[in-house]
Amino acid sequence: MSSTTTDTSSNAMPDDGVVRAADGTPLKKRLARALRREKLRSLMLIAPLLIFIVLTFIAPIADMLFRSVENNIVEDTIPLTVEALADWDPASDELPGEPVFAALHADLLIAVEERIHTRLGSRLNYESSGMSGLFRKTGRRVKRMDEGDYTAQFIEADEDWGDLETWRVIKRFSPPYTPGYFLNAVDAEQTSEGLQLKPENERIYLTLFNRTIVMSLAITVSCLLLGFPIAYLLAHLPLRTSNMLMILVLLPFWTSLLVRTSAWKVLLQQQGVINDFLVWIGLIDDTNRLVMINNQTGTIIAMTHILLPFMILPLFSVMKTIAPYYVRAAKSLGANDWTAFWRVYFPQTIPGIGAGAILVFILSIGYYITPELVGGTSGIFISNRIAYHISSSLNWGLAAALGTILLGLVLLLFYVYDKIVGIDNVKLG
Amino acid sequence: MKLKMLLLASVASVGFTGPVVSQDLEPCENCADEMTLVSWGGAYQASQVKAYSEPYAEMTGVTFVWDESSNEAVAKLRAMNEAGNVTWDLVDVVASDAIRLCDEGLARPMDVDAELADAPDGTPASDDFGDLLVSECFIPQIVYSTTAAYRADVEEWGGKEPEDICAMFDMETFPGKRSLEKRPINNMEWALLCDGVAKEDVYDVLETDEGVAQALAKLDTIKDQVVWWSAAAEPPQLLADGEVVLASSYNGRFFSAIEEQGQPFKMLWDAQVFDLDGWIIPEGLPEDRLNRVLHFVKFATDTQRLADQAKYISYGPARLSSAPLVGKHAELGIDMAPHMPTDPENAKNTFLYNYEWWADNRDDLDAKFQAWLAQ
Incomplete structure (x- = not known):
């Protein structure tokens, strides 16, 4: 900067009490600009990672979750029919008029040509079984239909076209967004009589949500009960021994999940190692072998074992930082062993307990493979149903709705936890 | 009942090995040099490698890539289709999945008589496969049973x-x-x-x-x-x-x-x-890959090749004309006929799986069944 400019600017500087930089801009502005530049620079530094995460993680998840309400398929496949149906009152006892059937014919001609009518059929089949067959069957007939009196021709092709319920379903799922998947995900459905719970023999998801949470809590508690003494031991033994023990904790952690789960099968089954041993020492007799697998017990045992390191490691690193003189001081002030532990030592481990519990709970609530393998029927989680709808039934909307609810539940529990324990109280070491 | 009659007829003459006729392959024009096949892994995939892809590779020099993803093929194909990047050329699925993929527009319909080989005696493919062509997209390979x-x-x-x-x-x-x-x-x-x-x-x-x-x-x-x-x-x-x-x-x-x-x-x-397993060709393959797949499929589902597969695994070939060519297990040396689900002795009382009925009612019944299990 030349001295001339400095002179000019200092000459031009108005005397209004604002602190200014050498070039006359207010210092506040300069500072803000500098800060913005600083922020931009750090943003640039993390940009590759940020873009990567947004593109490969957040966007796909958001897209997937969006499917839980998205329902463009009906309008896209049979647009004329949807338009013609607008005037039809689903509560009436009369079938839609001839124009609707004519529109359906026109729509289906194009849809069959593009081979998308069956896709619509499988979509509507989620709401009312038989729809998939109806569209497949009608698709084969639609080209051979003559002009005029489509109503009769459609009903002749499949009598379900003469059923009011068919049209009510199409009408109900015409809008581009639907609450249908979410209703399904909480065992409810929208019928002609309004919102209601599904018949008792079809309710399944509420039970599964409930079970997933209760069992995840049970697994978290048993991890804590088993993990706490081990972490304590690890933190207080001489370094050489504790390193040895640490390897014993980490070794299973590094072993394949499937191997560990299968190992539990061998151990727990009725003709397995544990039952054989119990029979051999005479604790139980041969005809009353314990059922420890393919039920909730199996899932809890196997998952506790698999998730145990996630509890031990944060506990251990927190316990390592607790200075031994607190307990010594408590004892010298007259506390017995239990009081010194419970009133002085234990409260200091709570950040570790919090971290371990959150880790274990959140991991187990979304667990899939272990419940599938050892859970039988009473030990499976909601994630197993999500997997079923993703890979087998192809009902991605329902899977997305179930996933969204699960995500919401986790966030809710996280919030509650923050309110009760405080998220600042979580320490990983 | 027609299906059953066909299956029974198809094994009536199992037991002697017919002469191995080696065909000359038609040249493949504008064809890709590599194929990605999807199957179930294990002994089943091994039987396909030995019966289909190894002989084909020997004749044409095409490289095969195998993906053991048949289990989640339906979901993966849908995802690939949405992403507009189908990396699979030929996918092995059970018949009910083939129907679903066809319904979803994810599988390519076949012109059976034009695109598959006739039986050696000139019977068109549609008659040779008969009722086993349960979906227009499905090319049956084997009959298995639960x-x-x-x-x-x-x-x-x-x-x-x-x-x-x-x-x-x-x-x-x-x-x-x-x-x-x-x-x-x-x-x-x-x-x-x-x-x-x-x-x-x-x-x-x-x-x-x-x-x-x-x-x-x-x-x-x-x-x-x-x-x-x-x-x-x-x-x-x-x-x-x-x-x-x-x-x-x-x-x-x-x-x-x-x-x-x-x-x-x-x-x-x-x-x-009885149930069926077979190939589907994904919808939307580029021309050179599609040509290659069609060329391969015509070879791999001809009478001799289907019969060859039965040497390695106890599943019945889906072609009527393959049955007389089924012989002994390639490694164990035992007669395969008594182990086929379609053997008359085994097929005294069989049940026919109703694909269309299940395609329509599966979601409903599954919900009821799972709810019952969870009780």
């Missing part, structure tokens, strides 16, 4: 052995745990059959709420004795461990447990449910 097997050494049974599928529900004569698949298909049908419903009425009954209740009530009688499986490899393992005494699985799984591993099981062929 059937039952039991341990032959259960002391509590006092020398009695199960003779029909209803032994599955007879806890008094045949006590012990059972293993059934964790889905409604097959189990519901068996339950109704054993509850006095006539074979031809099963699906009519199952279509009503009372019918579903009846089937579940029958299953209720054994519910606490059933270990439910989701992978077909589990039941032979459970039988071998003595965890269960009676189990359902695919006949090929039991064949390898009994013949290759010498396990003390016996097959209970009664009321076996």
Whole structure:
């Protein structure tokens, strides 16, 4: 900067009490600009990672979750029919008029040509079984239909076209967004009589949500009960021994999940190692072998074992930082062993307990493979149903709705936890 | 019934090995040099490699990439299709999945007579496959069956052995745990059959709420004795461990447990449910890849190649004309005919799986079945 400019600017500087930089801009502005530049620079530094995460993680998840309400398929496949149906009152006892059937014919001609009518059929089949067959069957007939009196021709092709319920379903799922998947995900459905719970023999998801949470809590508690003494031991033994023990904790952690789960099968089954041993020492007799697998017990045992390191490691690193003189001081002030532990030592481990519990709970609530393998029927989680709808039934909307609810539940529990324990109280070491 | 007649006819003459006719391959114009095939892995995929892809690679020099993803093929294909990047050329799926993929517009419809080889005697492919062409997108390869097997050494049974599928529900004569698949298909049908419903009425009954209740009530009688499986490899393992005494699985799984591993099981062929496995070509392949796939499929599903596959695995070839060419197991040297689900001795009482009915009602029944399981 030349001295001339400095002179000019200092000459031009108005005397209004604002602190200014050498070039006359207010210092506040300069500072803000500098800060913005600083922020931009750090943003640039993390940009590759940020873009990567947004593109490969957040966007796909958001897209997937969006499917839980998205329902463009009906309008896209049979647009004329949807338009013609607008005037039809689903509560009436009369079938839609001839124009609707004519529109359906026109729509289906194009849809069959593009081979998308069956896709619509499988979509509507989620709401009312038989729809998939109806569209497949009608698709084969639609080209051979003559002009005029489509109503009769459609009903002749499949009598379900003469059923009011068919049209009510199409009408109900015409809008581009639907609450249908979410209703399904909480065992409810929208019928002609309004919102209601599904018949008792079809309710399944509420039970599964409930079970997933209760069992995840049970697994978290048993991890804590088993993990706490081990972490304590690890933190207080001489370094050489504790390193040895640490390897014993980490070794299973590094072993394949499937191997560990299968190992539990061998151990727990009725003709397995544990039952054989119990029979051999005479604790139980041969005809009353314990059922420890393919039920909730199996899932809890196997998952506790698999998730145990996630509890031990944060506990251990927190316990390592607790200075031994607190307990010594408590004892010298007259506390017995239990009081010194419970009133002085234990409260200091709570950040570790919090971290371990959150880790274990959140991991187990979304667990899939272990419940599938050892859970039988009473030990499976909601994630197993999500997997079923993703890979087998192809009902991605329902899977997305179930996933969204699960995500919401986790966030809710996280919030509650923050309110009760405080998220600042979580320490990983 | 037509399907059954066809299947029975197709094995009537199994047993002698016909002459191996080597064909000259037509040249393939504008074809890709690499193919990605999707199958089930394990012994089944190995039989396809030996019977189809190795000979083809020898003649044409095409490189094969195998992906063992048939289990989740439906979901993956849908995802690929949405992403607009289908990396698979040919996918092995069961018939019900083929119907679903076809419904979803994810599989390419076949012009069977133009795109598949005629039988050696000139019978068009559509007649040679006959009723097994259950979907316009589906190219059948094999007939397999879901059937039952039991341990032959259960002391509590006092020398009695199960003779029909209803032994599955007879806890008094045949006590012990059972293993059934964790889905409604097959189990519901068996339950109704054993509850006095006539074979031809099963699906009519199952279509009503009372019918579903009846089937579940029958299953209720054994519910606490059933270990439910989701992978077909589990039941032979459970039988071998003595965890269960009676189990359902695919006949090929039991064949390898009994013949290759010498396990003390016996097959209970009664009321076996035939099912099909075959290829589909994904929709939307670029031209050169499509040409290559069509060229390969024509070769790999001809009469001789389908018969060759049966040398390595106990599943019946889907072509009528392949049956006389089926011979001995390539490694064990035993006659394959008595181990085929379609052998007349095994197929005395079979049940036909109704694909269309299940395609329409699967979601509904599955919800009911899972709710029943969870109770």
